[in-house]
Amino acid sequence: MSNEEEINYLWYWLCNIEGMGRTTIRRLLEEYETPRNIYYEDNDIIMEFLHRNQRVKTTVSQYVTSKNKDSIIYSYEKLSAKGVTFIHMGSEDYPLRLKNIPDPPLCLYYKGRLPNDDKKSIAIIGARNSTNYGRQMARIFGRELSKNNIAVISGLARGIDGMAHRGAIEGGGYTMGVLGCGIDVVYPQENYDLFIEMEKNGGIISESNIGIKPYAALFPQRNRIISGLSDGILVVEAREKSGTFITVDQGLEQGKEVFALPGRLIDDSSKGCNNLIKMGAHFVSDIADVLEVLDEQSFTDCTVNETGNGINNDKISRIFENEHVKNLLAPAEKMVYSVLSVDPKYIDNIIDETMLAPGEVCMYLNKMEMMGIVDEPARNYYAVRL
Amino acid sequence: MFNKVISGTLHGVDGRLIVVEADVSDGLPMFNMVGFLASEVREASDRVRTALKNSDFHFSPKKITINLSPADVRKEGSAFDLPISIALLSAYGYIPADCVRDILFIGELSLNGDLKGVRGILSIVDHAKKQGIYKVILPFDNRKEAAIIPDVEVYGARNLKEAVEHLIGNKLLIKEEHTGFDDSSSFEYTIDFSDVKGQNSMKRATEIAVAGMHNLLFVGPPGAGKSMIAKRIPTIMPELDHDESVELTKIYSAKGMLSPEQGLIRSRPFRTPHHSITAQSLIGGGMIPKPGEISLSHHGVLFLDEMLEFNKNTLEMLRQPIEDGRVTISRIQGSYTFPCNFMLVAAMNPCPCGYYPDRSKCHCTIPQIERYIRRLSQPMLDRMDMCLQVKRIEYKDLCGRQKEETSGDIKKRIVHAKDIQRKRLIKLGVNCNSQIPPKELNSICMLGEEEVKLIEEMFEKLELTARGMNKILKVSRTIADLDDSEEVTRNHILEALSYRINDFMRGEEGL
Numbered sequence: 073m074s075n076e077e078e079i080n081y082l083w084y085w086l087c088n089i090e091g092m093g094r095t096t097i098r099r100l101l102e103e104y105e106t107p108r109n110i111y112y113e114d115n116d117i118i119m120e121f122l123h124r125n126q127r128v129k130t131t132v133s134q135y136v137t138s139k140n141k142d143s144i145i146y147s148y149e150k151l152s153a154k155g156v157t158f159i160h161m162g163s164e165d166y167p168l169r170l171k172n173i174p175d176p177p178l179c180l181y182y183k184g185r186l187p188n189d190d191k192k193s194i195a196i197i198g199a200r201n202s203t204n205y206g207r208q209m210a211r212i213f214g215r216e217l218s219k220n221n222i223a224v225i226s227g228l229a230r231g232i233d234g235m236a237h238r239g240a241i242e243g244g245g246y247t248m249g250v251l252g253c254g255i256d257v258v259y260p261q262e263n264y265d266l267f268i269e270m271e272k273n274g275g276i277i278s279e280s281n282i283g284i285k286p287y288a289a290l291f292p293q294r295n296r297i298i299s300g301l302s303d304g305i306l307v308v309e310a311r312e313k314s315g316t317f318i319t320v321d322q323g324l325e326q327g328k329e330v331f332a333l334p335g336r337l338i339d340d341s342s343k344g345c346n347n348l349i350k351m352g353a354h355f356v357s358d359i360a361d362v363l364e365v366l367d368e369q370s371f372t373d374c375t376v377n378e379t380g381n382g383i384n385n386d387k388i389s390r391i392f393e394n395e396h397v398k399n400l401l402a403p404a405e406k407m408v409y410s411v412l413s414v415d416p417k418y419i420d421n422i423i424d425e426t427m428l429a430p431g432e433v434c435m436y437l438n439k440m441e442m443m444g445i446v447d448e449p450a451r452n453y454y455a456v457r458l
Numbered sequence: 459m460f461n462k463v464i465s466g467t468l469h470g471v472d473g474r475l476i477v478v479e480a481d482v483s484d485g486l487p488m489f490n491m492v493g494f495l496a497s498e499v500r501e502a503s504d505r506v507r508t509a510l511k512n513s514d515f516h517f518s519p520k521k522i523t524i525n526l527s528p529a530d531v532r533k534e535g536s537a538f539d540l541p542i543s544i545a546l547l548s549a550y551g552y553i554p555a556d557c558v559r560d561i562l563f564i565g566e567l568s569l570n571g572d573l574k575g576v577r578g579i580l581s582i583v584d585h586a587k588k589q590g591i592y593k594v595i596l597p598f599d600n601r602k603e604a605a606i607i608p609d610v611e612v613y614g615a616r617n618l619k620e621a622v623e624h625l626i627g628n629k630l631l632i633k634e635e636h637t638g639f640d641d642s643s644s645f646e647y648t649i650d651f652s653d654v655k656g657q658n659s660m661k662r663a664t665e666i667a668v669a670g671m672h673n674l675l676f677v678g679p680p681g682a683g684k685s686m687i688a689k690r691i692p693t694i695m696p697e698l699d700h701d702e703s704v705e706l707t708k709i710y711s712a713k714g715m716l717s718p719e720q721g722l723i724r725s726r727p728f729r730t731p732h733h734s735i736t737a738q739s740l741i742g743g744g745m746i747p748k749p750g751e752i753s754l755s756h757h758g759v760l761f762l763d764e765m766l767e768f769n770k771n772t773l774e775m776l777r778q779p780i781e782d783g784r785v786t787i788s789r790i791q792g793s794y795t796f797p798c799n800f801m802l803v804a805a806m807n808p809c810p811c812g813y814y815p816d817r818s819k820c821h822c823t824i825p826q827i828e829r830y831i832r833r834l835s836q837p838m839l840d841r842m843d844m845c846l847q848v849k850r851i852e853y854k855d856l857c858g859r860q861k862e863e864t865s866g867d868i869k870k871r872i873v874h875a876k877d878i879q880r881k882r883l884i885k886l887g888v889n890c891n892s893q894i895p896p897k898e899l900n901s902i903c904m905l906g907e908e909e910v911k912l913i914e915e916m917f918e919k920l921e922l923t924a925r926g927m928n929k930i931l932k933v934s935r936t937i938a939d940l941d942d943s944e945e946v947t948r949n950h951i952l953e954a955l956s957y958r959i960n961d962f963m964r965g966e967e968g969l
Contacts, residue, residue, distance in 0.1 A: 201821075202823075228955070231825060239644075339860045341817070416815075420656060420658050420659050420849060420855075423659060424658070430661070432953075434659070434952070435952040437956070438953065438955040438956060441955075442916065442919060450848060451845070452848075453847070
């Protein structure tokens with residue numbers, strides 16, 4: 073057993089003792105410095121130390137069983153069999169950004185690649201209950217920021233999170249998903265394909281060991297990692313009281329920049345964003361708004377593409393115009409296309425507005441959906457795909 | 459003295475002849491009835507005796523034995539009162555034996571001698587005619603129904619006395635005119651499709667569904683007009699032809715649902731059972747099975763509103779009848795087959811609150827919605843051919859001045875499409891596109907190269923299943939028929955995509 077391997081095993085052991093949380097482990101580490109010292113210290117002394125701190129649930133027998141070398145190694149090897157890498161605070165690979173946040177995770181489990189410490193990264197977050205507008209925006213910002221060589225960090229949840237990842241993958245850049253459960257647990261189920269993609273094009277990471285189910289209590293803790301891994305937080309869409317603000321608060325605590333997309337005043341689903349802007353978050357109406365702030369932050373050049381294409385800064389407004397798409401369409405199709413917007417429209421409204429026969433409208437819409445320029449976010453509701 | 463008369467009973471929706479024998483002999487006075495009788499038939503003895511007395515027939519005390527044969531068929535219903543009294547009267551010698559030969563008697567007696575209508579007349583008279591009985595005496599209320607069968611002499615009697623007077627030739631009853639099937643006039647519905655304002659996509663989907671007899675599922679919030687449209691589906695279906703009409707009337711007659719003045723049923727049925735319905739009343743059942751709602755919607759529409767509220771097991775029972783067009787119910791006395799060739803239209807809410815995907819109103823969580831949808835089992839979903847998400851009707855549609863199409867206009871197109879289908883499918887032994895067997899589908903659709911490519915693309919992009927793909931093709935075939943097109947083209951398939959049943963609830967988060 074090499075020295076490095078042994079350290080990994082010991083860290084793995086320390087982080088996975090039943091009933092022992094981060095605070096306790098940190099106290100032990102303060103006292104003993106390395107996991108090895110703790111491991112080889114007399115059990116009674118450790119137990120006495122633990123009991124000086126109230127609220128430690130670990131019992132003597134739990135502690136003693138946990139020290140079984142074979143089972144530690146067995147359980148550790150299971151990780152690599154599943155393609156999961158384990159890193160801890162002592163690892164070289166441990167993300168630099170996380171070291172600087174309050175309450176950094178002691179250990180992390182990940183698949184794929186870790187984000188590059190030298191490259192800028194942004195968290196794109198928002199509510200799970202989102203509008204199509206919000207999801208499209210998340211996708212576009214994910215895609216465009218990714219094209220500008222900025223890593224996109226998010227939570228792989230339904231709604232905004234998932235769309236931000238999808239956008240980043242479209243943009244061909246790096247994206248990392250931070251999970252609240254073990255990274256072999258696919259939650260939510262419908263993002264299964266995304267999980268597979270992420271492992272290839274980026275990474276998924278979690279503070280929880282594999283097999284841990286998505287408990288509600290784990291998600292706020294996950295959020296500190298999302299904000300911790302990024303240089304800025306872009307809130308795409310959030311209601312007034314949204315879990316998104318946990319991430320924002322933690323980001324502020326960690327000293328990160330906060331960006332928000334504005335929404336209409338009457339729109340409940342954007343109320344949280346508007347409030348953020350009122351409180352001083354960066355107002356974002358284009359990709360450049362994000363890029364500029366991130367640029368100022370440090371002198372590392374973040375606007376150069378990996379392929380060396382230089383600044384890749386499509387104006388958002390140009391994306392909305394979608395001129396190149398319109399040129400592909402036949403006149404009747406163009407008519408149908410032009411009544412669509414990012415807000416999904418029910419098929420009857422489209423029929424009414426175009427005054428075409430219902431069958432014809434269905435046909436054009438499905439044709440454009442197959443072409444990939446129209447979305448059907450709910451059955452028989454259609455929206456343009458940006 | 460001994461004598462016998464002919465009567466009949468129901469077996470499912472078919473008639474069956476029963477011979478009622480009466481014997482009057484010396485001995486201890488008694489009234490004895492035999493022949494595997496249900497209790498309502500056994501009670502006939504009291505009704506018959508009292509009714510005879512009140513009709514001024516007086517008997518000397520004798521030993522009376524009544525036998526209903528064949529003895530191994532269970533006799534049920536109250537239709538034997540009249541034949542029993544006629545047999546008795548002729549056994550006592552009030553009526554000459556010759557006068558009652560080859561006449562079918564059916565009817566329930568009231569204590570004062572009045573005759574009351576019974577159910578199942580049409581099937582019994584039809585069967586009797588096939589057995590060579592061309593004359594029937596029955597309650598006045600049933601005369602119209604019996605007169606549907608051609609070449610049968612039908613006499614309706616108001617009471618026992620009238621019937622007897624007729625038999626002995628004192629005062630003849632009026633022969634009922636044959637109320638045949640009038641092809642020239644068409645049935646007028648009181649409702650019409652033009653009552654529905656807006657909802658163009660629903661109308662279009664409905665038209666396609668009816669043209670190809672595809673089962674249709676509406677998903678949408680309350681107030682979208684799901685029931686309103688479903689109710690009007692019979693008005694755009696082709697007229698019932700004679701045989702269909704007789705079949706349907708037999709079912710309603712067997713169930714006792716015909717009104718006295720009604721002849722053949724000319725309107726296609728629309729049945730909308732409440733979701734608390736039991737399996738027996740939906741499929742048909744009871745100790746002596748009677749037709750259920752699915753048979754009552756024969757040649758018409760069975761509309762299941764709030765489909766998810768139905769008992770799961772009850773819905774599962776629909777699976778086999780939908781496929782076969784008839785349902786066979788087995789009981790210890792025998793099995794009964796009821797026809798049930800109906801179009802299934804179902805409606806359901808998209809989520810517990812009903813407003814998904816309108817997220818300004820619907821705050822159901824995705825797991826909640828998924829749990830809700832999962833109450834519809836996959837096999838049941840497989841039986842649905844088309845699905846449309848519908849939206850609440852808007853005020854501007856309600857007050858719109860737009861001229862809406864009438865049922866007549868739509869019906870013309872549907873009749874035309876159905877004619878094309880019938881001609882094409884007759885060699886396969888089916889008569890509508892929804893019944894095309896999968897292996898014939900490709901040749902019937904006559905897909906070109908471009909279409910095959912489109913299908914491949916769809917398969918990938920929309921994650922279709924083979925079954926889902928077949929449904930899309932069948933619906934495309936119907937769209938092509940409505941379009942009067944020999945081949946199914948790309949455009950037809952693209953339109954059919956809007957009605958696909960796959961992924962009809964997506965894991966998205968709303969609008």
